[in-house]
Amino acid sequence: KTYRIAVIPGDGIGKEVVPEGVRILESAAEKFGFRLDLQHHAFGSCDYYAEHGTMLPANWKELLTPADAIFFGAVGWPATVPDHVSLWGSLLQFRREFDQYVNLRPVRLMPGVPCPLAGREPGDIDFYVVRENTEGEYSSVGGTMYPGTEREIVIQETVMSRHGVDRILKFAFDLAQSRPKKHLTSATKSNGIAITMPYWDQRVEAMGERYPEVRRDKYHIDILTAHFVLNPDRFDVVVGSNLFGDILSDLGPACTGTIGIAPSANINPEGRFPSLFEPVHGSAPDIAGQGIANPVGQIWTAAMMLEHLGEVEAANAIVAAIETALREPASRTRDLKGTATTREAADAVLRAFAAA
Amino acid sequence: KTYRIAVIPGDGIGKEVVPEGVRILESAAEKFGFRLDLQHHAFGSCDYYAEHGTMLPANWKELLTPADAIFFGAVGWPATVPDHVSLWGSLLQFRREFDQYVNLRPVRLMPGVPCPLAGREPGDIDFYVVRENTEGEYSSVGGTMYPGTEREIVIQETVMSRHGVDRILKFAFDLAQSRPKKHLTSATKSNGIAITMPYWDQRVEAMGERYPEVRRDKYHIDILTAHFVLNPDRFDVVVGSNLFGDILSDLGPACTGTIGIAPSANINPEGRFPSLFEPVHGSAPDIAGQGIANPVGQIWTAAMMLEHLGEVEAANAIVAAIETALREPASRTRDLKGTATTREAADAVLRAFAAA
Numbered sequence A, B: 001k002t003y004r005i006a007v008i009p010g011d012g013i014g015k016e017v018v019p020e021g022v023r024i025l026e027s028a029a030e031k032f033g034f035r036l037d038l039q040h041h042a043f044g045s046c047d048y049y050a051e052h053g054t055m056l057p058a059n060w061k062e063l064l065t066p067a068d069a070i071f072f073g074a075v076g077w078p079a080t081v082p083d084h085v086s087l088w089g090s091l092l093q094f095r096r097e098f099d100q101y102v103n104l105r106p107v108r109l110m111p112g113v114p115c116p117l118a119g120r121e122p123g124d125i126d127f128y129v130v131r132e133n134t135e136g137e138y139s140s141v142g143g144t145m146y147p148g149t150e151r152e153i154v155i156q157e158t159v160m161s162r163h164g165v166d167r168i169l170k171f172a173f174d175l176a177q178s179r180p181k182k183h184l185t186s187a188t189k190s191n192g193i194a195i196t197m198p199y200w201d202q203r204v205e206a207m208g209e210r211y212p213e214v215r216r217d218k219y220h221i222d223i224l225t226a227h228f229v230l231n232p233d234r235f236d237v238v239v240g241s242n243l244f245g246d247i248l249s250d251l252g253p254a255c256t257g258t259i260g261i262a263p264s265a266n267i268n269p270e271g272r273f274p275s276l277f278e279p280v281h282g283s284a285p286d287i288a289g290q291g292i293a294n295p296v297g298q299i300w301t302a303a304m305m306l307e308h309l310g311e312v313e314a315a316n317a318i319v320a321a322i323e324t325a326l327r328e329p330a331s332r333t334r335d336l337k338g339t340a341t342t343r344e345a346a347d348a349v350l351r352a353f354a355a356a
């Protein structure tokens, strides 16, 4: 079996950690008997923008559509290209045009990772954030009136469709249903955001009736972030709008020690378009170019991608190798209070993977 | 000197903690030689709604405008009145119609409060969240197309005005300027919310030029919530839009142990209208009626109100009494891993206040 993978390192530490992710993929292919057809792309980066004046070539869709999956690093280099230009010109465009409406992010306290929360042990925190990924607060509708004057008014619309809300809720309820705890938490803010959010609540209720076995609750986003810190063991599957899911899926990994190890999947569940896999951390300009970025996020991302492609055994073996490696202080990068370089940390995972 | 205070307990634990706040106010008046003219109001509660079909009487503005300040508990009882009805019909209306455009919330790790973050000590965490309180994501503009059908689309507008953005930034920069660290952090999300948030960033830049002594930085809201957990010592003054400020001002207090002790001020800095003071915690239906709510948030709120009224000495004495009381395990409520009742916890603060 051959998987065609589009590889887009992007910017900043993306360029440093993607090669480490590729190494584990190649090692997994050898060990588990599948083949990889890797297509490396320089577009989707601010370097590419500097040369071409756009983030993507005109034929990007033709180039990427045949891929079975996209293995992505990170994008954004605000010193040269404003974030909203680089992001809307690449990642956010992929999510939309490839209808990757599910953004799935595991939050798990791993052994060996120093937890910023007092008294929490591996096993205590283990849940998923399911984020709507194509509409909501990330709209491109709005504009400015009286620009540049004292009377300036800027408006941006949040757009939720029944189509868009119901399909992400269905995914989240299905996921909750498949897990032992069968517990779904909805992030809302219907007390303040009084038009779209009561609608979200209403669709959660309606969908919930089709899943009588799933216990559901909801919290306003403000107190929900508080519970992530105070009661992270309370969660199983947490579903949120584009913005709320974005916030919770950085906060969750932070509560388990670092966003440097967290993976994410941008999924088109119907498989009409390729899904995209990327670590949560972003391009991290502050540490880019030093070879000290944590490669575990990208490596765990490789595992998520393989799981999605059906290589479940390989995926599990990679996660197990991450756990083994993280137990060793010597294989931890700076964000984990270690001194390992990107390469050293990746080597440790590869060794554990080979040895298992 | 006599202060005219409108007292609105509202719903849930608001009704339990406001009387404790009033006791400390009365005790402060006696000790520091000022007089209180307290006007107690039953409106602004879901009980009132059940009787009258509205949250407020028609003449609420006439009733409240003469007050020097409003001492507020909490509002919301979703079992009988949907949150968006109760909130937009009371608290959010006060904020808007009394132009309380600053929502100010201290985040401080107090002695005796068990911190959920590992290894943090009192003194490590001490900053302010300054929240825009009258526009932004909390708009009332939008609606539904094709309601009740498969094609349903729901839209809500975020509205930012230069007037509204600049005045909250000015308040935040002034506050930063007045503090030893002179450091302002702006919460943004200009990479994803690509119309209103780049505008916010641009106004922060423009205002910043008028405050050359203030060091400023900005973080996207997702990673900013992560830093609240991982590096809370990094902050001094954090300014955010209505929604981002809302989130950060629950998350911040959670990182310092409990939202049960956090106070807040809804300020009309020009003094054209009364300002409103309320604890951060809300009506907490899950523990209401049991006499176990933490009264410290309401008591600290009383201190914030007195400070605003110019009774700085009395305010400081109350905060000092809170610190003394919290050092005693016996005066901690359940959210602080103690067993004190609301009354016992309040008694402890009152005793410390009297003794000082």
Ligand SMILES: CC(C)[C@H](C(=O)O)[C@@H](O)C(=O)O
Binding pocket: A191, A192, A222, B076, B087, B092, B246, B282
């Ligand atoms: C109750 C709710 C509408 C309110 C808000 O979001 O403003 C509350 O969370 C607050 O922070 O004061």
Ligand SMILES: CC(C)[C@H](C(=O)O)[C@@H](O)C(=O)O
Binding pocket: A076, A087, A092, A246, A282, B191, B192, B222
């Ligand atoms: C870079 C940014 C636009 C993006 C988002 O907000 O979606 C990122 O934070 C993420 O979570 O994937």
